[in-house]
Amino acid sequence: MLSNLSVNLEQNSYQIAIAPNVLSEIGNYLKSLNVGNKILVVSNAMIFDEYGETLINAIQAANFSVSHHILPAGERHKTLLSIQKLYDQALENHLERSSTFIALGGGVIGDMTGFAAATWLRGVNVIQIPTSLLAMVDASIGGKTGVNHPQGKNLIGAFHQPKLVLIDPQVLKTLPHREFRAGMAEVIKYGVIWDADLFQQLEAAERLDELEYLSVELLQNILTHSCQAKADVVSKDEKEGGLRAILNYGHTVGHAIESLTGYSLVNHGEAVAIGMSVAGKIAVKMGYWSEVESQRQDQLIIKTGLPTTVPPMLEIDDILETLKSDKKVKAGKVRFVLPQQIGSATVTDQVTPDIISAVIKTCQEKS
Amino acid sequence: MLSNLSVNLEQNSYQIAIAPNVLSEIGNYLKSLNVGNKILVVSNAMIFDEYGETLINAIQAANFSVSHHILPAGERHKTLLSIQKLYDQALENHLERSSTFIALGGGVIGDMTGFAAATWLRGVNVIQIPTSLLAMVDASIGGKTGVNHPQGKNLIGAFHQPKLVLIDPQVLKTLPHREFRAGMAEVIKYGVIWDADLFQQLEAAERLDELEYLSVELLQNILTHSCQAKADVVSKDEKEGGLRAILNYGHTVGHAIESLTGYSLVNHGEAVAIGMSVAGKIAVKMGYWSEVESQRQDQLIIKTGLPTTVPPMLEIDDILETLKSDKKVKAGKVRFVLPQQIGSATVTDQVTPDIISAVIKTCQEKS
Numbered sequence: 001m002l003s004n005l006s007v008n009l010e011q012n013s014y015q016i017a018i019a020p021n022v023l024s025e026i027g028n029y030l031k032s033l034n035v036g037n038k039i040l041v042v043s044n045a046m047i048f049d050e051y052g053e054t055l056i057n058a059i060q061a062a063n064f065s066v067s068h069h070i071l072p073a074g075e076r077h078k079t080l081l082s083i084q085k086l087y088d089q090a091l092e093n094h095l096e097r098s099s100t101f102i103a104l105g106g107g108v109i110g111d112m113t114g115f116a117a118a119t120w121l122r123g124v125n126v127i128q129i130p131t132s133l134l135a136m137v138d139a140s141i142g143g144k145t146g147v148n149h150p151q152g153k154n155l156i157g158a159f160h161q162p163k164l165v166l167i168d169p170q171v172l173k174t175l176p177h178r179e180f181r182a183g184m185a186e187v188i189k190y191g192v193i194w195d196a197d198l199f200q201q202l203e204a205a206e207r208l209d210e211l212e213y214l215s216v217e218l219l220q221n222i223l224t225h226s227c228q229a230k231a232d233v234v235s236k237d238e239k240e241g242g243l244r245a246i247l248n249y250g251h252t253v254g255h256a257i258e259s260l261t262g263y264s265l266v267n268h269g270e271a272v273a274i275g276m277s278v279a280g281k282i283a284v285k286m287g288y289w290s291e292v293e294s295q296r297q298d299q300l301i302i303k304t305g306l307p308t309t310v311p312p313m314l315e316i317d318d319i320l321e322t323l324k325s326d327k328k329v330k331a332g333k334v335r336f337v338l339p340q341q342i343g344s345a346t347v348t349d350q351v352t353p354d355i356i357s358a359v360i361k362t363c364q365e366k367s
Numbered sequence: 368m369l370s371n372l373s374v375n376l377e378q379n380s381y382q383i384a385i386a387p388n389v390l391s392e393i394g395n396y397l398k399s400l401n402v403g404n405k406i407l408v409v410s411n412a413m414i415f416d417e418y419g420e421t422l423i424n425a426i427q428a429a430n431f432s433v434s435h436h437i438l439p440a441g442e443r444h445k446t447l448l449s450i451q452k453l454y455d456q457a458l459e460n461h462l463e464r465s466s467t468f469i470a471l472g473g474g475v476i477g478d479m480t481g482f483a484a485a486t487w488l489r490g491v492n493v494i495q496i497p498t499s500l501l502a503m504v505d506a507s508i509g510g511k512t513g514v515n516h517p518q519g520k521n522l523i524g525a526f527h528q529p530k531l532v533l534i535d536p537q538v539l540k541t542l543p544h545r546e547f548r549a550g551m552a553e554v555i556k557y558g559v560i561w562d563a564d565l566f567q568q569l570e571a572a573e574r575l576d577e578l579e580y581l582s583v584e585l586l587q588n589i590l591t592h593s594c595q596a597k598a599d600v601v602s603k604d605e606k607e608g609g610l611r612a613i614l615n616y617g618h619t620v621g622h623a624i625e626s627l628t629g630y631s632l633v634n635h636g637e638a639v640a641i642g643m644s645v646a647g648k649i650a651v652k653m654g655y656w657s658e659v660e661s662q663r664q665d666q667l668i669i670k671t672g673l674p675t676t677v678p679p680m681l682e683i684d685d686i687l688e689t690l691k692s693d694k695k696v697k698a699g700k701v702r703f704v705l706p707q708q709i710g711s712a713t714v715t716d717q718v719t720p721d722i723i724s725a726v727i728k729t730c731q732e733k734s
């Protein structure tokens with residue numbers, strides 16, 4: 001089973017290949033890319049232990065010169081300091097402008113490797129091999145790269161499109177259940193804002209809360225539809241001028257919840273799930289969306305084992321204050337993505353603090 | 368006297384305006400650019416003392432909100448650490464994606480401000496207001512940004528085109544003579560590789576070694592022709608895929624000399640002047656260029672008060688070794704830009720170490 005998608009951009013179009021064991025096929029892909037001989041694989045220790053050997057062997061078998069660099073795992077290491085160590089490694093291995101970084105890992109590895117590739121010698125090639133569901137359906141596609149500033153996530157970064165994205169569904173077997181569900185939040189998002197067919201496939205599944213309940217076909221469909229949705233949107237708006245903003249569905253309130261819970265209690269996918277539930281209810285309240293579809297969304301979120309309620313210890317005023325410092329604020333106005341029907345969404349800056357506040361109250365069970 | 372040039376790119380085309388007192392006209396330019404209300408001016412203390420007030424007043428008069436950040440002067444501060452302080456300032460001033468950094472200064476300020484703009488919130492606007500001749504005719508145009516790695520100049524960077532370049536010839540009055548001559552090396556370069564008319568205008572001038580000997584018209588012509596040459600080349604090859612490489616004329620050996628003399632004894636323009644003299648003689652030796660034109664070039668370099676000989680303390684083997692680690696090395700081969708006639712040059716990787724070595728010997732007076 002191989003799905004071949006393409007992200008069509010004015011410059012730098014690229015391919016997304018989704019197939020079991022695609023890692024061991026990397027030699028053929030590398031040869032067709034017309035990149036230089038030197039490759040630097042970037043990963044973390046746990047993932048490299050699991051898949052590093054397969055990947056390195058496949059690269060060497062195709063006669064490329066390969067080295068690797070292990071970054072410490074976790075969001076707190078997503079800093080300029082880690083990037084500086086990556087630069088040192090690139091220098092040590094004499095990487096040239098035609099050389100290629102390969103990111104083997106989740107979103108943190110992908111973002112950091114992408115940023116180092118964007119800024120080393122003013123830009124070298126990068127190939128994304130995401131190993132978490134979240135990275136597969138979201139971060140690995142679209143060219144967003146970055147690291148955190150002490151005062152905010154991803155404030156430092158660049159747009160730098162990968163040369164290739166390789167996705168092997170089988171690597172998800174080693175992914176913790178909670179991280180699988182976090183990725184599913186983004187999958188549900190694509191269903192709501194872009195792909196009604198995907199939404200219905202998810203509704204038709206009996207259980208979605210753990211990977212083992214998904215058939216091989218459903219998993220392949222989930223990956224293919226989600227990547228296609230992201231590729232469609234990115235192709236139409238590479239640098240977030242307009243349409244791409246709809247990908248932030250659920251992320252406005254979601255980011256505030258992540259930030260206010262210290263990026264630990266609630267993970268990204270859980271925060272997005274809550275954010276979608278809130279945004280859905282705002283859309284209903286403002287007449288954009290039907291109550292029925294908003295409830296179908298919430299049922300899907302709950303079936304996936306994700307939360308729909310705002311943690312009780314959060315104060316509404318703090319959430320409103322945090323929304324104002326969101327990266328996507330334009331001329332001081334908070335922008336919300338609101339669904340209009342399943343498979344379609346729009347962006348508005350007309351959501352008032354009063355509406356947000358009223359909806360959050362209904363989404364919060366105070367302890 | 369106003370020269371209006373444009374850099375035509377697939378995306379992000381922009382204007383270069385060259386005119387006396389253009390700084391005080393910035394309000395009209397800002398209004399036409401459709402950028403957000405927030406501006407951050409980046410400069411160093413000496414330049415900001417001289418021109419900061421004029422610029423800030425003009426920006427405020429046009430009803431933009433402006434703050435400024437002073438970076439320490441000098442190449443040794445062109446580091447990621449300085450960039451981090453710029454990020455902090457951007458955060459403190461709540462810069463948004465539609466906000467604009469303005470670089471007011473020489474190449475170091477321009478490169479750093481450009482890099483910070485390229486990587487803050489994945490890219491905000493930047494306007495270049497170069498105050499050195501070198502920055503006016505070279506660094507401010509073309510979108511190259513960067514900082515130094517402890518082991519090499521500009522190894523960290525990104526391509527990020529400015530929204531606008533404003534050049535006021537009058538600010539050159541406060542430029543030290545040696546820095547003026549350094550800029551003239553790049554002007555001569557454009558004459559040799561691209562613009563025979565510019566070359567002849569330079570030949571026709573009686574003296575070129577200090578700004579005061581240039582007429583207002585000649586200075587305007589030098590700036591206009593040089594910026595046009597850079598704009599032409601960049602328009603045809605935004606990211607250094609091919610043609611743009613000719614801008615490295617004189618820079619291959621030049622960079623090696625700069626590096627081996629610790630970036631202090633010989634400045635960039637002087638190193639480029641020596642590099643052009645060496646490359647010219649290589650071109651003659653390999654049959655690319657005529658002896659007569661190579662000598663005309665050297666006479667122009669000498670008239671400008673720039674050196675043509677390799678410093679006596681440098682060992683040829685060290686130069687050859689340094690050439691191998693040049694950023695533009697491709698598949699291990701050193702690439703040279705060689706003139707074919709005044710106004711035209713080509714790129715080749717066929718220059719052998721033996722030829723380089725033989726030519727450098729003739730360009731070096733051993734002490």
